[in-house]
Amino acid sequence: MVAIRCDERGFDCDYVTTGNVEKVIFDYWDHMSKEHGIDYSLGTLEKYLKKKISAQIPAS
Numbered sequence: 245m246v247a248i249r250c251d252e253r254g255f256d257c258d259y260v261t262t263g264n265v266e267k268v269i270f271d272y273w274d275h276m277s278k279e280h281g282i283d284y285s286l287g288t289l290e291k292y293l294k295k296k297i298s299a300q301i302p303a304s
């Protein structure tokens with residue numbers, strides 16, 4: 245399970261979404277579009293999330 249908090253992206257906003265990668269990407273993309281009027285590409289969010297995941301889980 246992964247999570248994106250809106251404030252970790254630099255917004256003064258308490259939105260958070262958790263779940264599997266596909267859900268979080270879509271939820272956050274939808275939130276950015278509706279609440280902040282920012283049209284991120286899904287690919288950009290996917291890259292951000294994958295980078296975040298790999299930073300959180302140390303390679304064994």
Ligand SMILES: [Zn+2]
Pocket residue numbers: 250255257258259275279280
């Ligand atoms: Zn937000």
